[in-house]
Amino acid sequence: MATTYTLIASNTVGSGGASSIDFSSIPNTYTDLKLVYSLRGTGATTSMSALVSFNGATTNRTWKVLYGQGSSAASTSGSDTYFSEPPAASATSNTFGNGELYIPNYAGSSYKSANSDSVGENNATTAYQELFAILWSSTAAINQLTISLASGNLAQYSTAYLYGIKNS
Amino acid sequence: MAATYEPIATTTLLSTALGYTFSSIPNTYTDLVLIVQGSTVVSAGDSITLQFNDDTTSNYSTTGLYGTGSSAASYRESNTFTQTGRISTTQSTSIINIMNYTNGSTYKTVLARGNAPDSLVITQVSLWRKTEAITKIKIANQNNVVFSIGTTFTLYGIKAA
Amino acid sequence: MLNSLVSVLQGGAGAAATAYESIATVTASGGETSLTFSSIPSTYTHLQLRFSALEAAGNNITMQFNNDNANNYVYHYLVGTGSAAYAGSVTATNKVVIEGQYNGTVGTYPNVGIVDILDYTNTSKNKTVRSLSGGDNNSTTGEISLNSGLWLNTASISTIKVLASASFDAGSSFALYGIKGA
Numbered sequence: 001m002a003t004t005y006t007l008i009a010s011n012t013v014g015s016g017g018a019s020s021i022d023f024s025s026i027p028n029t030y031t032d033l034k035l036v037y038s039l040r041g042t043g044a045t046t047s048m049s050a051l052v053s054f055n056g057a058t059t060n061r062t063w064k065v066l067y068g069q070g071s072s073a074a075s076t077s078g079s080d081t082y083f084s085e086p087p088a089a090s091a092t093s094n095t096f097g098n099g100e101l102y103i104p105n106y107a108g109s110s111y112k113s114a115n116s117d118s119v120g121e122n123n124a125t126t127a128y129q130e131l132f133a134i135l136w137s138s139t140a141a142i143n144q145l146t147i148s149l150a151s152g153n154l155a156q157y158s159t160a161y162l163y164g165i166k167n168s
Numbered sequence: 169m170a171a172t173y174e175p176i177a178t179t180t181l182l183s184t185a186l187g188y189t190f191s192s193i194p195n196t197y198t199d200l201v202l203i204v205q206g207s208t209v210v211s212a213g214d215s216i217t218l219q220f221n222d223d224t225t226s227n228y229s230t231t232g233l234y235g236t237g238s239s240a241a242s243y244r245e246s247n248t249f250t251q252t253g254r255i256s257t258t259q260s261t262s263i264i265n266i267m268n269y270t271n272g273s274t275y276k277t278v279l280a281r282g283n284a285p286d287s288l289v290i291t292q293v294s295l296w297r298k299t300e301a302i303t304k305i306k307i308a309n310q311n312n313v314v315f316s317i318g319t320t321f322t323l324y325g326i327k328a329a
Numbered sequence: 330m331l332n333s334l335v336s337v338l339q340g341g342a343g344a345a346a347t348a349y350e351s352i353a354t355v356t357a358s359g360g361e362t363s364l365t366f367s368s369i370p371s372t373y374t375h376l377q378l379r380f381s382a383l384e385a386a387g388n389n390i391t392m393q394f395n396n397d398n399a400n401n402y403v404y405h406y407l408v409g410t411g412s413a414a415y416a417g418s419v420t421a422t423n424k425v426v427i428e429g430q431y432n433g434t435v436g437t438y439p440n441v442g443i444v445d446i447l448d449y450t451n452t453s454k455n456k457t458v459r460s461l462s463g464g465d466n467n468s469t470t471g472e473i474s475l476n477s478g479l480w481l482n483t484a485s486i487s488t489i490k491v492l493a494s495a496s497f498d499a500g501s502s503f504a505l506y507g508i509k510g511a
Contacts, residue, residue: 171347172347172349172350172351172506173347173349198354198379198504199379229465229466229467229471230465230471231409231410231411231463231465231470231471231472231473232409232411232473233407233408233409233414233473233474234409240414241409241414242408242409242410242411242412242413242414242473243409243411244410244411244412244465244469244470244471246467246468247467265379265441265443267379267380267381267439267441268381268439268441268502271381271439271500273437273500274381274383274437274438274439274500275437275438275439276439277381277438277439277440277441277463277464277465278441279441279442279443279461279462279463279473281461291409291461291463291473291475292473293441293463293464293465293471293472293473294465295438295464295465295466295467295471297437297467299437326379326506327351328351328354328379328502328504328506329351329352329353329354329504
């Protein structure tokens with residue numbers, strides 16, 4: 001029987017940081033994709049918006065998020081490629097976020113919906129817990145995923161792991 | 169060595185349907201993971217409902233936490249059906265974990281994440297007040313309307329050591 | 330100039346090895362205030378704990394690492410109770426919360442959760458915990474929550490202790506899985 005849960009590729013940001021993490025040439029032989037990520041930004045803020053594009057596209061995207069930020073619960077929405085709010089340089093040192101992005105039927109011909117469940121942390125009141133609903137209104141199969149930040153670079157030791165899930 | 173995470177069954181709707189039923193679910197796993205991806209005809213979005221083992225009574229309840237895109241809120245319903253995940257007219261994804269589904273001593277608790285981008289982002293916990301092992305899952309939606317062609321229902325089993 | 334990283338794709342012929350494996354399961358016989366996973370192998374990249382727990386109403390489930398019970402933890406939470414949605418934080422504490430409040434009657438109403446710990450052997454990172462958990466008892470309140478926790482220590486995790494604020498009832502079950510990242 002074919003393996004159900006397989007590591008496709010992994011990335012670790014090295015010394016000096018990186019502007020993005022890219023997964024290219026994603027095979028179309030799985031059913032779903034699961035991106036597991038642990039990110040930190042280099043910008044001088046407590047947290048930073050993380051972005052994920054599919055096939056390099058930054059349009060035809062919408063999202064809704066339900067989130068807590070240490071003192072209240074709220075919800076907002078948008079149309080860019082936002083999917084997580086990891087800690088950045090002003091947050092507690094050596095501290096990274098923790099999240100997963102699940103994309104079912106990523107190689108199919110329907111629009112692509114995805115769930116992103118993400119937490120940041122910080123030794124202070126403010127840190128984000130987020131549940132995202134993401135839609136890419138494209139019928140193209142996803143063959144590339146690119147993670148970046150809205151500002152600054154990904155810090156050393158940021159990691160991302162791409163898994164393929166097979167339904168038969 | 170037996171695999172830990174295995175597909176049990178999957179189906180893709182070739183015509184619209186009110187839902188789908190998984191039967192004869194093996195009792196060899198610890199948890200079940202149900203992935204529902206697709207759409208329906210309810211533009212305001214709808215809850216996905218699960219019935220277990222042909223129990224059509226009010227032995228179900230749910231607590232949910234959701235975001236509309238402008239506000240966060242919580243709700244619960246007792247003595248009704250489960251509400252696990254979300255579906256709407258745009259492509260939607262729900263990941264539903266049915267925990268410890270063969271335990272003959274406890275009720276069954278379900279943990280769900282739902283994503284209907286033009287409706288809600290939601291997470292729910294649901295309870296089925298029966299101690300029997302789950303062998304059958306009937307998937308429908310709260311408004312009892314059809315799921316669209318191309319909607320997929322996939323069931324995985326996770327086996328603990 | 331900082332360059333983007335391009336992934337290294339898994340290559341090779343033949344069926345790929347599964348990345349998701351069961352490590353161990355611990356089940357309460359009843360009355361325990363904690364349950365422990367010891368000697369966790371360092372051969373995985375991430376850990377996932379899946380649980381179905383029973384304990385007295387109003388209690389929570391927490392977690393400590395490597396027998397550290399000092400105030401080296403922080404946690405945050407996003408909670409829905411059925412009537413309210415709220416968030417909060419606790420700093421300088423001696424554990425992280427993975428399940429906020431048990432609502433059921435001992436014996437039949439399980440609280441459940443899925444806890445993810447990424448890069449648990451990475452000695453350059455403090456350990457961040459993510460937990461989706463909850464319980465419902467067909468009454469006026471239930472609870473569903475997304476919790477995050479931080480262990481202010483970069484050590485590799487070799488021991489996980491799960492604690493009940495009261496005690497675990499018989500049949501409370503915690504299953505630990507390892508996920509490979511290389």
